[in-house]
Amino acid sequence: MAVTISDVASAAGVSKGAVSLALNGQPGVGEETRQRILEAAKALGWTPSLRARGLKSSKSYALGLVIARNPKLLGSDPFFPAFIAGIETTLAEHEYTLVLTVATAPGAEERAYRKLADGGRVDGVILTDVRHDDSRIGLLQDLKLPAVTLNRPEMPSPFPAVCMDDTDGITAAVEHLIGLGHKRIAHIGGSQAYIHGRSRRHAWEAALTKAGLQADLFVEADFTAPGGVAATEQLLARQDPPTAIVYANDLMATAGQSFAQARGLNVPGDLSITGYDNAEFAQYLNPPLTTIAADPLRWGRAAALVLLSQLDGTHNGEDIELAPPQLVVRASTGPART
Amino acid sequence: MAVTISDVASAAGVSKGAVSLALNGQPGVGEETRQRILEAAKALGWTPSLRARGLKSSKSYALGLVIARNPKLLGSDPFFPAFIAGIETTLAEHEYTLVLTVATAPGAEERAYRKLADGGRVDGVILTDVRHDDSRIGLLQDLKLPAVTLNRPEMPSPFPAVCMDDTDGITAAVEHLIGLGHKRIAHIGGSQAYIHGRSRRHAWEAALTKAGLQADLFVEADFTAPGGVAATEQLLARQDPPTAIVYANDLMATAGQSFAQARGLNVPGDLSITGYDNAEFAQYLNPPLTTIAADPLRWGRAAALVLLSQLDGTHNGEDIELAPPQLVVRASTGPART
């Protein structure tokens, strides 16, 4: 970046101001001069420094994303890569980049948001994995950092939300199982600290209640494979074990299915299983996993778009509602044993 | 960021320069004054603007990572999340952040690097998935963007490399299979455009040759699940099908294993299978997958460290060699059928 606006200015025989006007398509320079300036800029290979531009405009031209997850778990989560790719499809068309932070240690999350806010590293952040009583929304207000949340928090939040309702998918899964004759349908949920952990549980409960079945087979797990195994073991040890289990994600479902098979159970003969996420590997299991396919790419794209429009003041303040995830029926679900 | 250095200066009754000196621990201010300034800064909640600081120092305090992969595939790849988490563990201790770009469309990759270089958005980049005749290393030299590569490119490269040799792991896998009595050991490789696709193939070849076996059962695939299925089908259709297949990653191994089982083959009774990556789901397959465990977290940490030391001029120019990946034996490999 040795070449600056002054170099271009003197090369074109004009002042710095004229170069700036020409570059940004502002009126104030003649068409002929504008062309001469643009050619000089091209010849010198000049691109304006974002730092200098941002200094004047108080913008950083970057969005932030903080992921607070165990890296080991993250590696099997199909959500974030696709979500991030979605963000990128939006940013590719806007002079913005994404600053990503992975916060593993406890307390690292808040530090991460502060780090992004402090020097003005980002102009806004996208909040994923919203929790029940999420301290981040207060924090971000303190830091005066604009944000978008994935789904609407249960607490009051000044930030627009981009929503994808997971209720429908879980409802469809439960109804699918009921249609197959299952009466004892369990749910192994993710952490209930997350609002998506809760909403999936509530959807499962509601669907069972609506069908006149009891919603008593719930175990809270943590979205990890070992957690899924432990929860599955706990359910299968009951006197009245379930004939079907609705898992809150594919990783737990995979681990649970494997565990049940190792116990000598046939899937789906003895136990039907559903997941959530439609991970790439899910269709290559034995049997292939019935699961719920969200569209994280679209979610990321929409979230970035809303945040950007929020930043330039063109957002109308309303939440966005995206098309809900769909049930994908494969071979891990079958008729209930009679 | 309404509060600036001038506010702090007037609050402490000193000049801007004194505040700067005090903040950065430079000599030139008395101890008493320094304390007064720091207190004023704390009271006002002032943190210096990175933009302004960077304008003077010509630094952005950010590193870049461009991932050129299909998002769908990315979602099942355990490498990048852990690798990124590793980068973060280093950056957390150094006033740097990570700018991530996912380039999906062809041609988007070069645009991504240009976008990072142009406005001076990052001070350096980490190059992953190095290819055989990688155009990026020339590009980065043109852009004058410092870099670190993962493993040493086959072509001349001015950038330091952080290496993790995948040879040992593959060799160990092949020797493990030979020890189990296998004679016909195939390899389903990733794209040979990648140097890690090539090195894995060469390691497989070398191990077989060393044992006096023929290395004729190779199929090039693309690291994807459908690709793994197609390659597996091709191998199993041969007149002399393999009794063991060494896959270049877990996703292809998973898909291949599932395909073989659907064909009625017993794993490992009829066919032994090994993967690469040690994805979280790999141990929850049926049977659990024998695979090769790398340490992407450590790799990311080391890569970021080398790049940072390169940026501040303290790097000695030598490549770093990390501990090689290890074979993890599980139940997808067993004695050869006789």
Add this chain to the structure above:
DNA sequence: ATCGGCAGCTAAACCGGTTTAGTAATGGAA
């Protein structure tokens, strides 16, 4: 008594852009 040197601080230049105020030239209307 005078001078040199140093500690402690301020003023101002500087980084590379954007933006505002101001100037010169041109054209049209009165």
Add this chain to the structure above:
DNA sequence: TTCCATTACTAAACCGGTTTAGCTGCCGAT
């Protein structure tokens, strides 16, 4: 012919830091 408006441009201020040059007051050495 005079005056005003408009166009095309320049000079300079500005963003918020860092850094250099310079100033002041005090000390010890000559």
